[in-house]
Amino acid sequence: MLSIISLSIFGIVNLFLGFLKSRRILLPATLLFLIVALILNSMDWNQQALYFGDMLRVNNVFVNFAGIVLITALLIVGISRHFGNDEEHTHPAEYYAILLFSVTGALMMIGFENLIMLFVGVEVLSVAMYVLTGTDKRNIRSNEAALKYFLMGSFATGLLLFGVAMVYGATGSFKLGGIASYVQMASMYGAVSPLLYVGLLFLFIGMLFKVSAAPFHFWTPDVYEGAPTIFTAFMSTVVKTAGFAAFYKIASTAFAGVYGFWAQSLAVMAVLTLLIGNITAAYQGSFKRMMAYSSISHAGYLLLAVVAKVPSSQSAILFYSLSYSLATVAAFGVLMAVSESRQFEGRGDDRYEAFNGLAKTNPLLAFVLTVSMLSLAGIPLTAGFWGKFFIFSAAVQANLTSLLVIAVLMSCVGIYYYFRVIIAMYLKPAEGEGISVSAGFTLTLVLTTVLTLLLGVFPDVVKNIF
Amino acid sequence: MLTLALILIPLVAAGVLLALRGGAVKRVALIASLVEFGLATYLFTAFRPDTSSQFALSFDWIKSAGIQFAIGVDGISILLLLLSTLLVPLIILSTFHHSYKNPSSFYALILAMQAALVGVFVAKDAFLFYFFFEAALIPIYFIAALWGGENRIAVTFKFFIYTIFGSLFMLLALVYLYLQTPGTHSSLISAFYELNLSAAQQSWLFWALFIAFAIKMPVFPFHTWQPDTYVESPTPATMLLAGIMLKMGTYGLIRLLLPVVPEGVHQWGTVVIILSVIGIVYGSIIAIQQQDMKRLVAYSSFAHVGLMSAGIFSLTLDGLQGSLIQMLAHGINVVGLFFIVEIIFSRTQSRDLRQLGGITQHSPVLSVFFIILVLGSVALPLTNGFIGEFLLLKGVFTYNAWIGVVAGTTIILGAVYTLRMVQKSMFGLQTATTEQFTDVNTNEILVLIPLAILVFWIGLFPNVFLKLTEPAVADLLRSLK
Numbered sequence: 016m017l018s019i020i021s022l023s024i025f026g027i028v029n030l031f032l033g034f035l036k037s038r039r040i041l042l043p044a045t046l047l048f049l050i051v052a053l054i055l056n057s058m059d060w061n062q063q064a065l066y067f068g069d070m071l072r073v074n075n076v077f078v079n080f081a082g083i084v085l086i087t088a089l090l091i092v093g094i095s096r097h098f099g100n101d102e103e104h105t106h107p108a109e110y111y112a113i114l115l116f117s118v119t120g121a122l123m124m125i126g127f128e129n130l131i132m133l134f135v136g137v138e139v140l141s142v143a144m145y146v147l148t149g150t151d152k153r154n155i156r157s158n159e160a161a162l163k164y165f166l167m168g169s170f171a172t173g174l175l176l177f178g179v180a181m182v183y184g185a186t187g188s189f190k191l192g193g194i195a196s197y198v199q200m201a202s203m204y205g206a207v208s209p210l211l212y213v214g215l216l217f218l219f220i221g222m223l224f225k226v227s228a229a230p231f232h233f234w235t236p237d238v239y240e241g242a243p244t245i246f247t248a249f250m251s252t253v254v255k256t257a258g259f260a261a262f263y264k265i266a267s268t269a270f271a272g273v274y275g276f277w278a279q280s281l282a283v284m285a286v287l288t289l290l291i292g293n294i295t296a297a298y299q300g301s302f303k304r305m306m307a308y309s310s311i312s313h314a315g316y317l318l319l320a321v322v323a324k325v326p327s328s329q330s331a332i333l334f335y336s337l338s339y340s341l342a343t344v345a346a347f348g349v350l351m352a353v354s355e356s357r358q359f360e361g362r363g364d365d366r367y368e369a370f371n372g373l374a375k376t377n378p379l380l381a382f383v384l385t386v387s388m389l390s391l392a393g394i395p396l397t398a399g400f401w402g403k404f405f406i407f408s409a410a411v412q413a414n415l416t417s418l419l420v421i422a423v424l425m426s427c428v429g430i431y432y433y434f435r436v437i438i439a440m441y442l443k444p445a446e447g448e449g450i451s452v453s454a455g456f457t458l459t460l461v462l463t464t465v466l467t468l469l470l471g472v473f474p475d476v477v478k479n480i481f
Numbered sequence: 482m483l484t485l486a487l488i489l490i491p492l493v494a495a496g497v498l499l500a501l502r503g504g505a506v507k508r509v510a511l512i513a514s515l516v517e518f519g520l521a522t523y524l525f526t527a528f529r530p531d532t533s534s535q536f537a538l539s540f541d542w543i544k545s546a547g548i549q550f551a552i553g554v555d556g557i558s559i560l561l562l563l564l565s566t567l568l569v570p571l572i573i574l575s576t577f578h579h580s581y582k583n584p585s586s587f588y589a590l591i592l593a594m595q596a597a598l599v600g601v602f603v604a605k606d607a608f609l610f611y612f613f614f615e616a617a618l619i620p621i622y623f624i625a626a627l628w629g630g631e632n633r634i635a636v637t638f639k640f641f642i643y644t645i646f647g648s649l650f651m652l653l654a655l656v657y658l659y660l661q662t663p664g665t666h667s668s669l670i671s672a673f674y675e676l677n678l679s680a681a682q683q684s685w686l687f688w689a690l691f692i693a694f695a696i697k698m699p700v701f702p703f704h705t706w707q708p709d710t711y712v713e714s715p716t717p718a719t720m721l722l723a724g725i726m727l728k729m730g731t732y733g734l735i736r737l738l739l740p741v742v743p744e745g746v747h748q749w750g751t752v753v754i755i756l757s758v759i760g761i762v763y764g765s766i767i768a769i770q771q772q773d774m775k776r777l778v779a780y781s782s783f784a785h786v787g788l789m790s791a792g793i794f795s796l797t798l799d800g801l802q803g804s805l806i807q808m809l810a811h812g813i814n815v816v817g818l819f820f821i822v823e824i825i826f827s828r829t830q831s832r833d834l835r836q837l838g839g840i841t842q843h844s845p846v847l848s849v850f851f852i853i854l855v856l857g858s859v860a861l862p863l864t865n866g867f868i869g870e871f872l873l874l875k876g877v878f879t880y881n882a883w884i885g886v887v888a889g890t891t892i893i894l895g896a897v898y899t900l901r902m903v904q905k906s907m908f909g910l911q912t913a914t915t916e917q918f919t920d921v922n923t924n925e926i927l928v929l930i931p932l933a934i935l936v937f938w939i940g941l942f943p944n945v946f947l948k949l950t951e952p953a954v955a956d957l958l959r960s961l962k
């Protein structure tokens with residue numbers, strides 16, 4: 016709980032640090048703040064407590080999810096090398112501050128015990144993301160992305176709030192426990208208010224929008240492509256992890272009593288998400304857009320664990336989020352380095368061709384991206400394999416056979432598009448010159464690779480605490 | 482410990498190779514593979530022919546998932562272990578005249594591949610098996626895609642996705658089986674043997690597992706990746722693919738499919754045998770049409786593996802024993818044949834039978850070796866191929882006489898396409914391309930002599946090998962009844 020408070024304070028401190036002449040202090044300061052928050056977060060281990068008038072619950076699940084979010088944020092700050100260097104990004108203090116605020120929002124979403132808190136968390140996270148999407152302010156795509164994200168996002172938040180209101184109308188409670196006991200009783204007597212079903216659907220739609228699950232994914236490709244890459248990385252990792260933490264919590268606790276009702280509709284959406292995400296990703300010519308669709312497809316795998324709703328689902332979601340976040344940060348990091356040094360049609364080149372021959376010019380970057388792609392594709396001895404493994408195990412336990420067959424087929428499609436970039440790097444002739452990257456940037460990327468491989472060989476290291 | 486060393490030696494050597502440059506790379510790779518072979522030979526001589534798992538080692542790997550790092554050698558794996566350690570030094574030696582660009586990565590990948598292959602054959606835990614099964618794919622993909630022919634990118638990509646596709650279904654099946662094990666789950670393959678699965682479960686599990694192995698082997702109609710991949714890959718990769726990797730599929734059938742889903746095997750066995758026999762005839766007929774020698778050998782390999790798979794599904798002692806010894810024999814013959822194709826290609830820049838001819842006049846030694854290997858391949862008595870094919874056909878014949886008759890055409894058709902290849906390339910008039918042909922050099926002879934010796938040794942003394950495998954195979958069959 017101290018992590019939430021400290022992060023909000025650190026965000027404000029960061030704003031004031033912007034007044035200093037030396038901007039170099041911002042990056043180390045933000046890193047330090049996040050590390051402090053991580054330490055404070057780990058101090059909550061094995062604490063069971065409710066805070067803020069029973070609005071927020073801190074337990075080990077909270078600590079785990081918050082840990083993933085904070086580590087991801089740390090890694091992303093670690094690769095944010097260009098803030099303040101060019102005229103486009105003249106206010107680095109604000110970006111770092113907003114980043115910290117959005118992490119605060121994410122932690123609220125993870126720990127909420129009351130639907131009001133969920134709404135506040137979603138808003139804090141989303142508003143921060145709208146701003147960050149538009150930070151490349153002279154780039155028309157960035158502006159378009161921000162506007163699109165904002166309009167669609169507010170609409171979704173509206174639905175979410177509407178859903179909360181209806182659930183309150185049906186159950187008379189904002190608290191997860193209160194809703195759960197109503198749902199339990201009502202479904203036992205077969206007298207569940209239709210208002211609850213409608214409210215539940217609205218609530219779910221709002222959440223599914225945030226995690227970009229089909230058919231609420233239409234904003235994703237444009238926003239991911241338009242946003243500065245560093246914030247795309249943030250969006251596709253932190254937002255997704257927090258979104259699924261909240262989503263699983265609400266589905267498995269408050270609405271556990273009407274599992275039969277929502278499991279079916281979610282199963283349909285999981286299939287849609289898997290199909291749309293993977294098949295469309297295979298047709299992309301731009302690596303960045305491919306990553307956007309791949310992020311949709313990973314939402315599909317995560318939904319599988321939610322639909323399964325077995326005791327092991329939660330640790331499967333945790334592991335999957337962690338492995339996915341590590342690989343995605345690495346992928347976007349390499350993309351940033353490549354697209355900044357190679358131009359195409361007057362802007363950073365994010366097509367597959369930009370990666371041609373990278374293995375010859377920058378073997379290390381190529382290796383990092385290869386491991387990241389293998390992990391996203393779920394090849395053994397990477398973290399991504401175990402992510403898929405635990406999700407599939409959960410789904411097998413719940414007998415979701417037909418869903419699994421689709422998931423397996425779609426994994427194959429995934430291998431196709433992830434390998435395209437590996438092929439470009441290793442098998443195509445080099446076009447550009449070598450890319451020079453800073454030591455800190457390289458270190459962060461290597462760290463993600465090492466973690467991905469480590470978790471691939473010894474998943475027990477973290478699986479034991481999840 | 483010895484078994485673990487068999488996995489680690491090539492892996493460590495691969496790491497060392499990456500740091501080396503220049504001419505030392507080849508020699509270090511060869512030495513490492515010879516050490517590996519020496520160790521495997523010791524294992525082979527110390528192996529007691531019974532049903533137990535020997536040189537076993539096991540420790541917890543992923544405790545939370547009940548996955549153990551359990552390895553060991555038993556009667557079913559011993560011959561394949563021997564095969565994969567025997568062929569790699571020969572494959573490395575066969576490349577000595579050829580200079581591949583970036584040799585340290587090239588040889589490191591070959592050794593990494595060997596580590597994974599050995600791992601597949603010694604794994605006693607289903608997920609460990611799956612890891613090595615997949616891990617073998619990455620090095621071979623890169624060898625083929627980096628050093629292959631013109632169409633390599635598209636062809637190897639198809640191969641990669643095809644095989645991963647199969648493996649994913651196997652993974653699904655393994656996860657399912659794992660969750661069926663009682664109590665705190667276990668993923669030991671032997672624990673899967675004990676499961677009492679219903680016929681309906683076994684029916685779909687059969688296909689989930691079978692597709693993975695069928696694609697690897699490949700069995701008709703899952704073979705479409707194979708000829709192109711064999712042709713486009715550099716010859717050492719083709720040798721690895723046809724000589725050893727293919728056996729991962731047949732080994733998987735015996736190790737996992739038969740004992741885990743016996744009822745599924747009874748239910749679908751006939752379908753698979755018919756598919757396999759179709760593969761034999763179909764592969765042979767296409768092989769007869771080929772002008773490209775490498776493609777011809779590729780199709781012949783496809784035809785031969787069909788017979789192995791039919792023999793395995795005959796569920797007879799002869800069929801299974803035959804398939805095990807034939808895996809060894811086929812590995813030796815096919816590697817030899819691909820090597821001879823490579824020797825011819827390196828001198829004439831051609832594999833086209835229409836452009837070749839009369840090579841015997843220039844290189845009598847090469848033709849002698851070629852004929853020995855071809856005789857092994859067409860299963861002439863006293864050669865290695867005869868033992869395997871005879872037992873396999875006997876097994877299939879016991880299963881169903883009519884299918885046995887059709888499968889028996891493999892002997893005739895095999896003779897047609899292989900002898901045609903010898904006749905067109907070695908005999909007849911010499912052509913413009915073969916005028917300057919020079920005979921084999923010392924390196925090449927060093928590869929060919931052991932292969933030729935093995936062709937006869939296995940052919941004359943098959944019992945040395947058969948008695949090692951018999952107790953384990955007989956035990957397996959008992960558990961199926």
